[in-house]
Amino acid sequence: MTKAKAVLAESLDWQEALNEALAKLASFGEIDLLCVFASAAYRQFYPSLIHDLYTRSGARTLIGCSGQSIIGNDREVEESPALALLALSLPGAKLRPTHLSQEVLSGEINADILGHILSQSTGLSEPDINAWLLLADPFTTGDAEPIINALTVAYRKRPIIGGMASGQFRMRETHIFLNGEVYDNGMVALAVGGDYTLRPVVSQGATPIGEAWMVTAADQNMIQAISGRPALQVLTDSMKTLSPEQLDKFRKQPLVGLAVDEYKAEFGRGDFIIRNLMGADPRTGVIAIGDIPRIGQTIQFQMRDEVAADEDLRELLSKSRNEMGGNMPVAGLLFSCNGRGSNMFAESDHDAKRIAEALDEMPLAGFFCNGEIGPIGSKTFLHSFTASLGLFVPTKPDA
Structure with missing residues (x-):
């Protein structure tokens, strides 16, 4: 029988947290997949924690990672010791995990090479896979974008969801978990196939300002001209459309949106990949x-604040629920930026609460990331300040 349960345990002592979490799962039965997110406060005890959890839970597959802050159901425990588990029984699912080491990821990576590696390590060919779940160490995978791009090409139209592990702010160290092992490098990838898949909901929480324009001259990340005018002049004109309050927010965190689909007749929220506006040169207008x-890509300046982020998440959750109809999710995994939470919202537990409200208190677990992985349109990106939600849903409504 399909089942899911998420539990959250808070304690300074890792053994107390582990015992409490397992006690809450005692009546669950057989676990096909156990997702684990453990506070960085437990980092020195991870080998014992993960080994004990894997052994005592009896889970067929265990995956997870360290987190600066931990999410369980409708709670977000920020920078305080906590352990979140999501247990899943998914009859008919094909769940095949693998660890890709730093050595593998630092070599030449393209779609053919990565596809071959994953096929060999998971035992599943490309048609057998419905979605990918990724958890990666941000400090040893280097630039994760080429890996994500290669995976997108190798598994076209398959959702790719996940996050970059996080840890204690002052330490450039994170950990990822697979079955009873703890790794301080590389990436854990879980292929999801059979009767289940992952449905993505990716909320970037940004609102377009001014008009949409076209990039007409650029060199690497330097934009020289937008619609034939100096880029800085277009930025200045766009800022003139803002109220004093909006202008203050934009100046604190200026953003740009690059259109994912050039062929849309109109552009709005959710049509852009959001990136930071890093600087401007008044002398050159760059x-x-x-x-x-x-060149030719549509660009629009963007603003992110609490109101925009709340509206965006609500709208996307409502849209996703309507599209799913009666094929509701079994459970969800939330990968939220460590710049969200109390850093963005006055209300505590904001993202977790919105998801609980929209999806009938569906079992949920996750963590605050160093980067969130999820699709915009047909392409997967590495994001920041984003809430990337992966919903476990049957591939057939009656599964």
Whole structure:
């Protein structure tokens, strides 16, 4: 029988947290997949914690990682010791995990090579896979974008959801978990196939400002001209459309949106990949952004604040629920930026609560990330300040 349960345990002592979490799962039965997110406060005890959890739970597959802050059901425990588990019984699912080491990921990676590696390590060919779940160490995978791009090409139209592990702020160290092992490098990838898949809901929480324009001259991440005008002049004109309050928010965190689909007749929220506006040169009129735009790509300046982020998440959850109809999710995994939570919202537990409200208190677990992985349109990106939600749903409504 399909079942899911998420539990959250808070304690300074890792053994107390583990015992409490397992006690809450005592009546669950057989576990096909156990997702684990453990506070960085337990880092020195991870080998014992993960080994004990894997052994005592009897889970067929265990995956997870360290987190600066931990999410369980409708709670977000920020920078305080906690352990969140999501137990799943998914009859008919094909769940095949693998660890990709730092050595593998630092070599030449393209779609063919990565596809071959994953096929060999998971035992599943490309048609057998419905979705991918990724958990990665941000400090040893290097630039994760080429890996994500290669995976997108190798498994076209398959959702890819996940996050970059996080830890204690001052330490450049994170950990990822697979079955009874703890790794301080690379990436854990879980292929999801058979009767289940992952449905993505990716909320970037940004609102377009001004008009949509076209990049007409650029060199790497430096945009020289937008619609034939100096890029800085277009930025200045866009800022003139803002109220004093909006202008203050934009100046604190200026953003740009690069359109994912050039062929849309109109552009709005959710049609852009959001990147930082990194600087501007008044002498040349050039602006620098946190990505490499294409000549001819549509660009629009963006603003992110608490109101926009709340509206965006609500709208996307409502839209996703309507599209799913009666094929509701069994459970969800939430990968939320460590810049969200109390850093963005006045209300505590904001993202977790919104998901609980929209999806009937569905079992949920996750963590605050160093980068969130999820699709915009047909392409998967590495994001920041984003809530990336993966919903476990049957591939057939009656599964």
